[in-house]
Amino acid sequence: MMDRALQQYLVVTASYWAFTITDGALRMLVVLFFHNLGYSPLEVATLFLLYEFFGIVTNLFGGWLAARVGLNVTMQVGLFLQIVSLTMLLVDQSMLTVLYVMVAQALSGIAKDLNKMSAKSSIKLLVPGDAQGQLYRWVAILTGSKNTLKGAGFFLGALLLAWLGFQGAVALMAIVLVMVLTLSGLLLDKNLGKTLYKPKFTEIFSKSAAVNRLSAARLFLFGSRDVWFVVALPVYLQSQLHWHHMQVGMMMAAWIMGYGFVQTIAPKITGVERGNVPDGKTAFEWSIALCLLPLVIAGGLYFNIAADYVLIGGLLIFGAVFAVNSSVHSFLIVSYAKEEGVSLDVGFYYMANAAGRLLGTLLSGVVFQWYGLEACLVVSTVFIFITSIISIKLPR
Template sequence: MSIEWLSWLRKFLEACDEIGMKVKSYGLVTGAYWSLTLTDGALRMVVLLHFHELGFGPLELSFLFLAYEFMGILTNLFGGIAGSRFGLEQTLKVGLLIQIFALLAISFVDADWGKVLSVIFVMFCQAFSGIAKDLTKMSSKSAVKFVIPQDGSSERQTRLFRWVAVLTGSKNALKGVGFFVGSALLSSSGYRTSLLILASIVAVALVAVLVFLDESIGKSSKPIPRRIWASTYPAVNKLSIARFFLFGSRDIWFVVALPIFLDESLGWSFEGIGAFLAAWVIGYGIIQSGAPSVIRLKDAAGEIRATTLFWSFILMTFTILLALLVAFDIAKSFTVIVGLLFFGVCLL
């Protein structure tokens, strides 16, 4: 009896050690991603507000973020293959290193360069930032499934849904904080110093990962499939296309149009613009983290489809109403501020 008990205790302690190692690894990956998310949001505000202050128009400002988004798409296509082949901890390290390079490089932009050269150089730097952001995002979200036991049960799927929702929600909250941090840094420290401070934050995260993350996460021992452009499941492909347009509808106004509107039409300060965007994104992140409590994950495909269609219809109807009110100049300021708050709720 005592031998059996000792054997059980040994297995239990080994399991605890294994779980502890995985939780530690996931914590490091998540913490590093949070640091990059914070600096990513701050970088967006620093670049947008600084170059708007230099006289760049809306179209020129939108070009600054074009390469960022495009390289993010490419990284999403190939990042999973890189993570499976080399391990998620390697893609995370590379992502952090690239972000440091992007922040340092973009700090060298000078007001005397002229608009064309500035736009081209910033696009080049933002392309690397887009790669860094999606490499670390892929590493962080993929690490969740290596922490949760692989039992194939519906309970595991529910836990996975909740963990990813919390991770994504906290990411949005930190990105919102980054908007405010970037605006505040630009006002208090100036353009170049702000970027150097952001680079140092990512550098600290990179050092922590290099020193403490000593486990290979997500490295596949099986041949990696070459099919990357589409899933073998039609439903996944349809949802991916829908997601592209869904978040595209958000970024069309959120990335450039809204900050410029708050500055030119309402006369808000940098800190005020950053605070509003931060509050919106943080609130959106809180709603997204609580989505599993509102939208119950069911096994029945019909119920999932009905829930998706219901929320999509509400979002579409509200967005059309918001656009009409702005087009006819009906209480434009109130409509934009309050309307976008409801837009975030519907977007969950």
């Protein structure tokens, strides 16, 4: 008979997978659909501001809520809210104003971070405290497979837009998530994450120096990616390189899928099989390795040195190194988090992650519209440098 911890891990992972592929598809659908309607890069970025802002709020309060009612409840609520968000987009195209889509995206942001916080926190409870190597592997598999499927979602979003149109694509995803919600409700342990410990509302902010420093590093790390990846890159590929939206979707999908694959094998890359469990020194070294890559890409674009090859080649290398950074961070937060009320520390950390994404998303539209992709890449370099400085103080 399958070990119960493994069985629950598989249910959590499968639910997270289904959510993630629709989330990636919806992101690509919205970017391409509204850009094709004539929205500027800044207006497209604006559509996601509430998505990222409510990610911050959700992680902060969701961690506290999960500690009180259980991770099962918060995961199911996340799936339900994503269905509501998708349903909101089924209205007539004339009603899809910026404000209306922002509200729908706000619900999607709440849903995404409830789902992610619940999935990541549950792993801590399913792995023995002395099995740090296994914990690293399970976190890497969950995180890496999630991003691989998010990449598949990018491709799926572009494909469904061409095949079914915006409303048809959204309707299909909503139907699939209704099925996933039903199965998850039947199979997931009703007591997952429930503890006798009921944290007070005032305990939502972390009191751990290690968690606070890692959270600050995470904010700038993810800001460094999204400042050029979220809006600037897909719009640049369409407007400057004249790529079709299917080509953009396929390239973004391939990048995210490769990024997710590297995250999955990150334990091998960092030497966990030789007994090397990541610590603060690992996080610092990998952030230094990442630091100059965006600047090199910006230089190639500015001086027009085989710009197409520099951009795509640099993007692939950046993705691989960034993936290891992300995987190391994802392990460290689960390792640093205290077992009683694990969702509090994990929620606080992913609040910082969402803040970095919000900052990166906003700057991606503003900086690209005013100064171009090269400037976005320079901002990315500055953010990674700040991440490296913060990482020096992480526990070793």
